[in-house]
Amino acid sequence: MVEQLTLAQLKLAPLGLAAPFALEGPGGQQLLCDAIFRHLPGKRLVLRAHLGGRSVLVKLFFRQRDFVCERAGLAAMRAAGIACPGEVWTLTDEGPPSGFLLATEFLDNAASLQDCYRQWQPEELVELLRRAVALTGRLHRRGRMQADIHLDNFLFRDNQLYMIDGGGIAPLKKPLENLALLFAQMTPDYDRLSAMTLDAYGENPPDGQRLQALIATMREKRIRHYLAKTTRNCTQFMVPKTAGAFVAVARNAASEQLLKLMDRPEAATGQAAFLKQGNSATVMKVAGNEVSWVLKRYNIKSFWHGLSRCFRPSRAWISWKSAHRLELLGIATPTPLAVREERVGPLRRQAYLLTECVDGDNLQAWLLKRGQGGVPEWLDREVVRLFDNLWRGRTSHGDMKATNLIVADRHLEVIDLDAVRHHRCKQGFVRSYRKDLQRFMDNWQGETWQHFEELLRPMATRSGISLVNKKV
CATH class of the missing domain: 3.30.200.20 (Phosphorylase Kinase; domain 1)
Structure with missing residues (x-):
């Protein structure tokens, strides 16, 4: 009943x-x-x-x-x-x-543009994006726009593209920003598709170079809006009331077991497998609902260390935000599930970060196991995509050693995110980006160094440096 x-x-x-x-x-x-x-x-x-x-x-x-x-x-x-x-x-x-x-x-069997974006190759998406740009242009010429335009507002069925969400239709303001917001829903490696679709806009198409610059601006605006949601109650996240601590959880992962773990994380240590036991952090693998989780505890090493950290966001908090930023930039990282900060009033103490567990070897160990096989093409593409998306997202990792790069299922996953930064100042970003490139190269020697130097030379040139082999 x-x-x-x-x-x-x-x-x-x-x-x-x-x-x-x-x-x-x-x-x-x-x-x-x-x-x-x-x-x-x-x-x-x-x-x-x-x-x-x-x-x-x-x-x-x-x-x-x-x-x-x-x-x-x-x-x-x-x-x-x-x-x-x-x-x-x-x-x-x-x-x-x-x-x-x-x-x-109800449009049965319709796929959203977001679904197509996730499942199709970029070249396959061009024609559908052209249709979305055409619909957006029609709306603009009528003096209206989708104020919160995103890929789920377009549905594709029987070779017809529909626009939905009448509540988002508003008087037209800043049409170029509105169109840029559509492309900003995708990761930076899709930005090149905008040039292939602009002629579909119709009368008075926007300038391509101005649009490219605005896409980056609108993407960062969108990322900041999303990051603000990761620490408050909303559709995607929940913040349960917890005595003496702040806890945020991804709502789609909020099982009874996960909530119990984040309520008493120290209780998990007796049944966990320790992956790392260091002064600054303890990393544990714990059994989750269907997959394993990784619980990382950021330790307070001393009274003075605790005093220096209690007024700042914890490294768990930074890693939580950074993981979501990287995901929105199309950079693979273990899915962040929950964060916990022990607090005494406004003062922050020990903190925990829970993520999904990614099974794989670090990049250096993976290449050593491969032996004479060299670096496969798909891995080259992953490395180039990583550094290109960091550049376009004006983001630096801060510790690009090989143990922080995990090879899993033909993907390169980035871990250890507490030094990740988004840079508003271009000059400061370029300095940090150069350090990331050089730190990545410092992992290698011999033919492997030569291979990655040739691969990343365009990135180094773009940032104004020549990569140095420090092991010669």
Whole structure:
């Protein structure tokens, strides 16, 4: 028996509301809701529902202005000649609490542009991006824009690209920034695709060079917005109340076992396998729900060391933020799951970082095992992509030794992120980037050094240095 919920219950429902449930629909009919796509407690609920044998996408608003805005946005898209889901029915319940339901056609078997971006090769994505740019240009010429434009706002089905989310349609401001924000949703190695798609914009296409510069700016703006969310309660993260500590957890990983571990991390040491026991950090491998986790404890070495660190973000906090930054830049790193800082009031003490465990050898050990096989082409591409994305993201690692680079499943994963920095000052960034390049080269000698020097020479030239073989 499916539970029947009321508007009052849905308005008070916290994050984590689960389907299926039933709700009264138009004409008193029962609306069966079987999937939730987005939930902003007390504001909006987006779900798939079935009524009279038909699947519809239902948006339930608890504020009338949001309901009006959604309908107006869909109308604006249709007026611009943009394919978007058609309205099926609306329902207003004066309450209390008041609720406003808008049902549009459900696009079965549609893939979002985000899905295509994750699964397709860059060259395969060009034509679909051209269509997205064309739709964006049409909207701009009507004096409107998707204010929070992102790849999930485009759905592809039966060779047709749809634009969705009428609530995001707003009066046009700074069209070049709006278009740059679309490309900023992708990692820096996709920036080159913008030049292949601009002619699809239509009349008065934007200047390509100005757009490239703005893409980097908008990407950093997007990253900073996302990083702010990693330490507060929101759709993606949760911050449980914990006495004497601050804890943040990735919501999709927040199992009972993980929350128990972050509540009492020291209890895990008795059953953990120690990967590293150092003065500054202790690294442990612990059994997770389905995969292993790595718990890294950042130690306080002495009274004076603790005093020097208590007023600053811990290295666990820096690594937590840095892991999310690198992921958004397309640089592989073990998935960050949770962070914990022991606190006495505003003073920070010992801290912990929990990530997924990546099985593999460090880059130096992996190449030694390979022996005379040399460096494969896919690894060359991974190394070039790593340093190119760091450059485009104006980010430095700070300790590019081979033990901090893990080869796993034909990917290069970067670990030990507490020295990662984003640089606002270009001059300071270039200095740090040069150090990263040279530190990477210091891992090698002989033919391996020569191979990587030739591979990374364009990167070194771009940053204004010549790489030096210190082992000769």
